[in-house]
Amino acid sequence: MPELPEVECVARSLRKRILGETIERVSVHLDRVVRDSPLNPVEHLPGRTFESIRRRGKVMIIGLDGGLSLLVHLRMTGQLLVLPSKAPLEKHTHVIFHLISGRHLRYRDQRQFGWIQLVESRSLDEHPKIARLGPEPLEIGRAEFVERFTVRHRQIKPLLLDQTVLAGLGNIYVDESLFRARIHPLAPASRISAIKLNRLHGAIQAVLLKAIDCSGSTLDYFRDSGGRPGTFQNEHQVYGREELPCPRCGRPIIKIRVASRGTHICTRCQRAPREAARSLRTVPTR
């Protein structure tokens, strides 16, 4: 759900709303959310002011004065919402940042997979959740991209989902990018031609930029910090479109399972590699 474009949109919407704002106090209603935080937000955040908001992969990095940074990972269903403090408390609200303007920055998360950590800004680069992240898909150059994948023998889809290889892609944007580049998700990366990898590099960047432009994909839960849903779901060509016609050739999109993730493909536009063809026949996929 929140992948790179969605996290980027939350960051941008947050920037407009809370930059320069000061925290009065913090209330934590579900400990597991801040369980692994090196510094206790309840203790260290009162009096701090938001100075910067950026994103690295799917991790939100909120900079505060006094050399502190708030890291937020939305995982599946996390939301950061800015609301008037009198707004009704919605279900699954786990952390509330009370702002001196009388508003709330609220962290909601139905499935409780997301997390928040307060850390010292100077240790950010060594932070375990950040240090191992691969390059940003929108910043990596063609040559480095191709090189990174040619040397790997894993299937291309799990590789694209691996945050240490490339930071920020999730299930939706991997399926959309592979379709646009006409590459089968099971193709071993090392056996994909440089031409196709070049095409994939372009497809990923185009898809991500377009999705950011559309404020992300809202399938069910995603909202920006102003509560606004995205519209990129309307531009999906394969994700969530099983049995509907492929926008390129008209054959019905099918849903298969790749590395135990739901995967949407057009079997005509994305030809199965030889080794994969057998397992696709023997393992019923849906």
Place this chain on the structure above:
DNA sequence: GTCGATGTTATCAA
């Protein structure tokens, strides 16, 4: 009421 699926990530086993 039960089951399986949902999508992200860490961790462990092989």
Place this chain on the structure above:
DNA sequence: TTTGATAACATCGA
């Protein structure tokens, strides 16, 4: 290095 399984959790639809 790669693959697969499992677990964290709430909700929804069959």
